[in-house]
Amino acid sequence: MISKMRRVSDYKQLTKELPHIRYVDPEKVYINLTTSRCEDYILNVKPGDAVRLGQILGEKDGCFFKQPIYSTVSGTVEGVEKKIDGTGIEVECLVIRNDFQDTYDASITDRPDNVIEQMSQQDFVDIVREKALVGLGGSGFPSYVKLATEEPIHTVVINAVECEPYLSSDYRLIHDQPDQIFQGLSYVMKAVNAKSGVIAVKKTKKDLINILEREVKRYAHLDLRIAKLGDYYPQGWEIETYKNALGIKVPSGVLPTKLGILGFNVSTCASIYDAVKHNMPITKRYLTINGDAVKFPQSIRVRVGTLIKDLIKLCDGFTDDAEKVEMIIGGPMMGQAVDTQEVVVTPTTTSVLVFKSITDKEEPCVRCGSCVINCPVHIQPVNIMNAYKRNDTLAMKQLEANKCIECGLCAYVCTSKIHVTDYVRKAKASIG
Amino acid sequence: MPDVAIALSPLVIFAITQHGLSALWILLAAVLSMVLTEYLFYQVLDRLDKKPFKVKNDRFTLDNYTVLVSGLIYGLTLPDSTPLLITIIGGVVGVFLAKLVFGGMGQNIFNIAAFARVFVVLSFGAAAAYVNFVDETAGATALGLLMMEPFTKVETYSFWTMFSGIGLPGSLGETSGLLILVGGLYLLARRSFDVFIPLVYVGTVFVLSTAVMLQQGIGFWYPLTHIISGGLLFGAVFMATDPVTAPITRPGRVYFAFGLGVITFVIRLFGTLPEGVVFAILIMNMFVPALDYARWSNSRFTVRSGLIFAAVVALTILSVMVGASYVG
Numbered sequence: 001m002i003s004k005m006r007r008v009s010d011y012k013q014l015t016k017e018l019p020h021i022r023y024v025d026p027e028k029v030y031i032n033l034t035t036s037r038c039e040d041y042i043l044n045v046k047p048g049d050a051v052r053l054g055q056i057l058g059e060k061d062g063c064f065f066k067q068p069i070y071s072t073v074s075g076t077v078e079g080v081e082k083k084i085d086g087t088g089i090e091v092e093c094l095v096i097r098n099d100f101q102d103t104y105d106a107s108i109t110d111r112p113d114n115v116i117e118q119m120s121q122q123d124f125v126d127i128v129r130e131k132a133l134v135g136l137g138g139s140g141f142p143s144y145v146k147l148a149t150e151e152p153i154h155t156v157v158i159n160a161v162e163c164e165p166y167l168s169s170d171y172r173l174i175h176d177q178p179d180q181i182f183q184g185l186s187y188v189m190k191a192v193n194a195k196s197g198v199i200a201v202k203k204t205k206k207d208l209i210n211i212l213e214r215e216v217k218r219y220a221h222l223d224l225r226i227a228k229l230g231d232y233y234p235q236g237w238e239i240e241t242y243k244n245a246l247g248i249k250v251p252s253g254v255l256p257t258k259l260g261i262l263g264f265n266v267s268t269c270a271s272i273y274d275a276v277k278h279n280m281p282i283t284k285r286y287l288t289i290n291g292d293a294v295k296f297p298q299s300i301r302v303r304v305g306t307l308i309k310d311l312i313k314l315c316d317g318f319t320d321d322a323e324k325v326e327m328i329i330g331g332p333m334m335g336q337a338v339d340t341q342e343v344v345v346t347p348t349t350t351s352v353l354v355f356k357s358i359t360d361k362e363e364p365c366v367r368c369g370s371c372v373i374n375c376p377v378h379i380q381p382v383n384i385m386n387a388y389k390r391n392d393t394l395a396m397k398q399l400e401a402n403k404c405i406e407c408g409l410c411a412y413v414c415t416s417k418i419h420v421t422d423y424v425r426k427a428k429a430s431i432g
Numbered sequence: 433m434p435d436v437a438i439a440l441s442p443l444v445i446f447a448i449t450q451h452g453l454s455a456l457w458i459l460l461a462a463v464l465s466m467v468l469t470e471y472l473f474y475q476v477l478d479r480l481d482k483k484p485f486k487v488k489n490d491r492f493t494l495d496n497y498t499v500l501v502s503g504l505i506y507g508l509t510l511p512d513s514t515p516l517l518i519t520i521i522g523g524v525v526g527v528f529l530a531k532l533v534f535g536g537m538g539q540n541i542f543n544i545a546a547f548a549r550v551f552v553v554l555s556f557g558a559a560a561a562y563v564n565f566v567d568e569t570a571g572a573t574a575l576g577l578l579m580m581e582p583f584t585k586v587e588t589y590s591f592w593t594m595f596s597g598i599g600l601p602g603s604l605g606e607t608s609g610l611l612i613l614v615g616g617l618y619l620l621a622r623r624s625f626d627v628f629i630p631l632v633y634v635g636t637v638f639v640l641s642t643a644v645m646l647q648q649g650i651g652f653w654y655p656l657t658h659i660i661s662g663g664l665l666f667g668a669v670f671m672a673t674d675p676v677t678a679p680i681t682r683p684g685r686v687y688f689a690f691g692l693g694v695i696t697f698v699i700r701l702f703g704t705l706p707e708g709v710v711f712a713i714l715i716m717n718m719f720v721p722a723l724d725y726a727r728w729s730n731s732r733f734t735v736r737s738g739l740i741f742a743a744v745v746a747l748t749i750l751s752v753m754v755g756a757s758y759v760g
Binding site for chain 1: 496498536537538539623624625626675676678679680681682685724726727729730731732
């Protein structure tokens, strides 16, 4: 296929119609203390301490921002163990034994609406920073940095596109808790003093559009609008969403806030509501378990810090005919393959996909150009791959490998089944 | 690649019905010489690497039909009177020198079929007593006639004959424009090739020949004859679109196809040969790395590149028109 074919089959029907099940009481939770960005941490508790839900356990350190670490259950601290996180690297995790009481910390109190009315942008930023909110679409970028923008913002965009195949966690969130999203959106709009809000959703998700339209009517005092976007990949990519929802083209290397657009993922938006209204850090999230090697794919409301192993057990394990499985944390296009089930759920873990292992023989590249035609950022993946293979740093720079958004489309469309994205990712890393 | 083989199959059937069994033998010789050469080459490499013998070894590329397609295309570009020995030598040398020494599939610089074809022309054209070998010998072709009388209407063949290829002398597969278009439409429907290459290639020849038509004040038969006769359609649909030897970016492919059109037409009009498709393909193959060069290749047309390209097109048309006034 040498043509533009950005429509990617989405397989969401496997889970999106199912009601989510709750699995919020694991015996032990593993709170990650380090991430791929922050490798240091300060811990305020020691083994044997009793902790409460929402209590500050310590602080992530060693990067340009400090983030408090919150306990997501109440219970007893057991110690520090090494586990894998959603990016596939080994992280140190604090083990807390759950006492199943969910005793809230004293700081978790509802903030009355009249107080929220009076809050300034700085107050919102302080709450969001204090509650360690990050981009829940998968980036993990601290939300307060975005929210603290000094540029004048005219539109807040809520990204509910969820263009990755198989994922239905955002879908379930909108289905089950639309009110939180709209409250969160109204807080964000108030914080940055934006005139209008746009919720971007795929036009094929008709039931979601119904729900959202109903909510828009409820929030008639705000200038809200639903942008129905085309069903192709990578529609959920920030720049592509803005282009199609607002008609504003954000040039490469320019922050969208410069053009007056502030975007949040739909889960992030809901978490902002939780933080502002209830003073809650992120303790639970929606997670999809899907793939052809899982007996019972489903969406789960899960406690942050749960082990993937427990969740897979909850889905009745792997199918019997799956001899060897591949596990992916995140979507099939951009996710990270892991080879163990000892993976902790972090706030940014959107899904776990388990597939039957297929090994396709990689054929030589025939230079068909599909990857170039399909690339959403208009770079040349195959030439970057060849430059990387011959270690040609200059060519990698000239081909603008750093523009790559790692959407995975080049590997998806490759007629020779080459893992092009992998090479481009490596090239991107090697030129820094 | 299987798609290309399917798209070629009407031409194969047509060649056999037109030329009888001799066409079959030529096609068989062309395909088998290429396939067996590649097979033996990789078997020998495996021996040198001290790998255990397997009938179907790891680098056996018949799975993806590339060598089969190369062989078919090569066979279809040959005239029906080509001796079998020459066909075989051309096939062996073509696949060895144009493909295998470069590193096999995906690594070759030159189109294998075009290389083999040109090798046969240059090495055996005279020995086999072929006068106008490049196009055909068993009777003057339309382009052969145009070669002698550049601006005189070809009356020997009707347009239908030239388009359908029935009863037309010429290479096995190149004569029937109709079936080539059918194959091209199939490839287009299957999205197996980049349709920009044949469109721009044929379009360039059309524009240039129209320019000459206007300059000479002759009829519309002139551009039409150029397009439907000779190897242009076959080369544009099946040879120039070989992705391995074409540029990667779409603008690159447009420039590439434009270059093909210009060289083909210039050879036809000013050169000593009546036909120039295979030469044009080989020449433009050499420019592919330049078109793909990291510093200036772009996956989209920009305003600047579009303007420069338009200027180049205008200049080319102008110089062809000036040149045509000296011909004949």
